[in-house]
Amino acid sequence: MRALRFALLALARDWRSGELAVLAVALVVAIAALTGVGFFTDRVGQAVEQQAAEVIAADLKLQASRAPSDAWLAAADEAGLATARTLGFPSVVFLGEDSTLVAVRAVSEGYPLRGEVKVSAEPFAPAVVADGIPARGEIWPDSRLLARLGAEVGDEVALGAATLRVSRVLDYRPDQGAAFVDLAPSLLMNLGDIPATELIQPGSRATHAVLFAGAPAAVRAFKERLKEDKLPGERLVDVAEASPQIQSSMDRAGRFLNLSALITVLLAAVAVAMSARRYVRRHLDNVALMKCVGASQRLVLAVTTTELALLALMAAVAGGVLGFLAQEVLAWLLTDLIRGDLPPPTWQPALLGLATAATILVGFALPPLLQLRKVPPARVLQRNLEPPPLRYAAAYLVAVAALLGLLFFLVRDARLVAWVAGGTALALAVLGLAGWLMVRAAGRLRGGVGVSWRYGVANLARRGRESVVQVVAFGLGLMVLLLLSVVRGDLLDEWQASVPADAPNHFLINIRNDEVDAFRAFFTERGMTEPELFPMIRARMTAVNGTLMEERTLEGDRARNFAEREQNLSWAARPQLGNRIVEGRWWDEADRDRHLVSVEVDYAEELGLKVGDVLSFDVAGEPLEAEIASLREVQWDNFRPNFFLVFSPGALDGMIGTWLTAVHLDEAQRRELVALVRQFPSVSIFDLEAILTQVRQVGDQGSLAVQYVFLFTLVAGVVVLLAAIQSTRDERAWESAMLRTLGASRRVVMAGVAAEFGVLGVLSGLLAAIVATIAGWALATQLFNLEYVVDPWVWLVGLLAGLILVGGAGLLATRGVISQSPIVTLRRG
Amino acid sequence: MSKEVSSPEGLLTILDGVSLAILAGETVAIVGASGAGKSTLLALLAGLDEPSAGEVWIDGQEITSLDEDGRAAVRARRVGFVFQSFHLVPSLTALENVMLPLELAGRRDAREAARKALEEVGLGARVGHYPRQLSGGEQQRVAIARAFVTRPAVLFADEPTGNLDTATGARIADLLFQLNAAAGTTLVLVTHDRGLAARCGRVIEIDGGRLTGGA
Secondary structure (H helix, E strand, C coil): CHHHHHHHHHHHHHHHCCCCHHHHHHHHHHHHHHHHHHHHHHHHHHHHHHHHHHCCCCCEEEEECCCCCHHHHHHHHHCCCEEEEEEEEEEEEEECCEEEEEEEEEECCCCCCCCCCEEECCCCCCCEECCCCCCCCEEEEEHHHHHHHCCCCCCEEEECCEEEEECCEEEECCCCCCCECCCCCEEEEEHHHHHHHCCCCCCCCCEEEEEEECCHHHHHHHHHHHHHHCCCCCEEEEHHHHHHHHHHHHHHHHHHHHHHHHHHHHHHHHHHHHHHHHHHHHHHHHHHHHHHCCCCHHHHHHHHHHHHHHHHHHHHHHHHHHHHHHHHHHHHHCHHHECCCCCCCCCHHHHHHHHHHHHHHHHHHHHHHHHHHHCCHHHHCCCCCCCCCCCHHHHHHHHHHHHHHHHHHHHCCHHHHHHHHHHHHHHHHHHHHHHHHHHHHHHHHHCCCCHHHHHHHHHHHHCHHHHHHHHHHHHHHHHHHHHHHHHHHHHHHHHHHHCCCCCCCEEEEEEEHHHHHHHHHHHHHCCCCCCCCEEEEEEEEEEECCEEHHHCCCCCHHHHHHHHCCEEEEECCCCCCCEEEEEECCCCHHHCCCCEEEEEHHHHHHHCCCCCCEEEEEECCEEEEEEEEEEEEECHHHCCCCCCEEECCCCCCCCCCEEEEEECCCHHHHCHHHHHHHHCCCCEEEEHHHHHHHHHHHHHHHHHHHHHHHHHHHHHHHHHHHHHHHHCHHHHHHHHHHHHHCCCCHHHHHHHHHHHHHHHHHHHHHHHHHHHHHHHHHHHHHHCCCCCCCCHHHHHHHHHHHHHHHHHHHHHHHHHHHCCCCHHHHHHC | CEEEEEECCEEEEEECCCCCCCCCCCEEEEECCCCCCHHHHHHHHCCCCCCCECCCEECCEECCCCCHHHHHHHHHHHEEEECCCCCCCCCCCHHHHHHHHHHHCCCCCHHHHHHHHHHHCCCHHHCCCCHHHCCHHHHHHHHHHHHHCCCCCEEEEECCCCCCCHHHHHHHHHHHHHHHHHHCCEEEEECCCHHHHHCCCEEEEEECCEEEECC
8 A cells, every 4th residue: 555655656756757758658659559450450350250150141051163953952941941042253234335343143032041131222322121132134233333334223234135224222241251342343133134144154154052041950960961962063161161261361461460560569668678777777866765764675666566557557548549549540541441330349459458568567667677676775875886787688588578478469379479589580680780780880980070970970889779779670660661662662563564565454254165256256357356265164173193182181271272173274285375384395296186284383383293193173074184294384464364274185175165365455445345245145354454453452551551550660669769868868968068068059969969860860761771672672573573673762762761750859859958058067077 | 246046945146246357377276165156156157157147258258148159159269178077978089079179169180189189198099098998087188188179268177186086186186287387278276175276376265155265
């Protein structure tokens, strides 16, 4: 009780004197960053969870590229389960000559079995629960589709060969996907209208599904039957299976934001450690006096820890409030990526804030503060008596353990923690070394330029350790901002420039065998280049060298995905443009009667395939075997149709498939698409430019969010700077008084400070620009195969931002200190 | 000239109607008990502080009407200091510390002049050392070199031997008077040390903010 009273008094006194200001601000910034991200991921997580139950609009779903047999419907009916059919595929809708890409969802009576469909009378108007599904001849497009098409409720639109009337606006359907958007707008229609559209033909790219729902026991029993008897290529999806995928992608995004926030926490911790050291130095006399008049070590300890606990609580509340506001901004930045309203956040992230505050204080402030307990009371007589020096190794061990604990709490993955900790330690060590070299090199530049410059640069070198921390802190923050703004923009531009102007910008798929000649003629008749058509046959790989796929053990999600999903097979006499044989050989006339296949090299690697292996496929029930003749490297980004599996001519004869092509259409030619879709209703069109624009927007918003989180890192960097300035405040005050006693004007002293922080800022900017350039080069040449051109903006922006941010903040923070009257020098002497 | 400061108990008079003239080339010691106002007097004479009433003239220039930067400029040209606790800038080497006032006065030959001054005080071999690498006596020699290097009209010394042992203190005092005699500088010295005071041409006593002798 007595400790609490003393702690409250101490807190009030320290607060008034500004002693705790930097420490408190550092804590608040760290907590705001972490809880901001925490609140946001919590909201998205809740949204995903809420949707998980309805995400498949049923309890169980059987999906395949061909319609599952009606026998399943009858069997489910017998088992007392409700059923419905759905069909999803991409297509194009027309209103007059305007067209847009759409994700079509056709459903049968009874849909949805779980959750509700919501519709409205006008686009973006309040929604109500729909009674049933669209009537025959009607569609329910979503608001985005109507907006893009410029259509209104009541308009008639063309979908394939059918003309359908817009009767309502689709607001929500349960299985529309997770919080993150699919690219195209969507429409809901009656499954009964599909034949009239003529869009779905054998081999068409579509997802058929049967939905089942009922009592849990009945569903479980039926699921076992389905597992036993389902055809290869048919996939069973239940709620448990549908949600982890979404959950894990959300988890990954959340972890990334959390790691960004954690860098802020790390910097804040450094600031807290610095402030705590200064706090201790300034409280030695007080504590000695308290002990002199009879305070026990225990009381000193109790007062210190209670004061810290109170501070943690206050910072957690302030940081939590700020974090809550920050997450609103984060949600707003990502508006377009998140569909629908997010549920309000829970309290859990606020607790995380409190835990963070406690962790930082215990790890970084407590060890130096505990020294106060050991202040010898004789200090009141002899001021040079000090507590025994802090054992830094032990203190930092506590701090590192505390941080690792926090990190584990955030990501809940020991391996990831190990990687992140190791990677961060390595990165910080490298950056620290670079910073140290820079500070040392700058120290050598002090001669010759004048007294202000020499004084400033000498200071930088003298406060070497603090200078390195600051260079690294600002360098890191600036580097991330540069990477996400300038370098990312450069890479995108570079990539777009690397795409030739006449590169295909439309993919046309689902061209029927009997339409091929007419399709070619469609183009030549209109004076356009005859498109090169590629055969495409859907098939599932069943065995490698006679070993069934189910019996092969595969490492990783990608490999399993490759093995399970249906593949598009093609054949060709010559290798496609941009393909390079890396192993084996391409076929020639002599191979005419052999069944050979050329496999893309990554695909082969994932599935463990090599030249000479014999692959078995199931092509719509027909078996097919072929020997691997070669492995190919494919340049995927040239916008030409490419295939993992290309067969020799003749190998696929007699198999049912479709054709596809990629064409470049200019603005005028694009209008011909209306006629094309009318003549060939089954053909699906993908507008690559529209898709690329969407992808770019998603990327823009994502990186904006990360940049936003890194703004906190920069703020934390400023707090480290303030802490460093504060810890040298007495020294600086004395030095400036000294200089002025010797006749320096205020301007000369200010110029010295400006030199010190200017150089510090330029070094940070330099470090940021160097690392951003190396990272940009590595990304461009190693990952994207682009030619990397060093962008002068990276250097200009980096150096200027460093100069303005660090120079400005430093100058502002020291202004008060250096304008003290020189009389203090004599007084202290 | 007088100096008053406000305190919780009301206005406190530190210097009360002090009138004093020190001639060029004179050596003057200011002595008195602790709290008598010695340091305040020195601060006012050197233009480090402003009097509540009265004027201070240095080398023909009235400095009390100047602002802070104006007085700093006067100090840079005409005044040198030696302090009890040396007051060297820790981040600068001995040479750079001595160069400081020369550079502030805009002298181009700062490096050469500073090197010569350090040789004069017997530290020619230690120009590249930082203050922390020097003994107390050596630090005070650097401070003396720094004080004389600009050939100031007036040198103010505040307990120059106060932080040194007797033997070192005596050597430093010798150096101070020797250089002073050679340069013909006006020396104003604040000290407790009667022996040191006795080496000055005139001793001014101060008590309770008033001059009681020597003025």
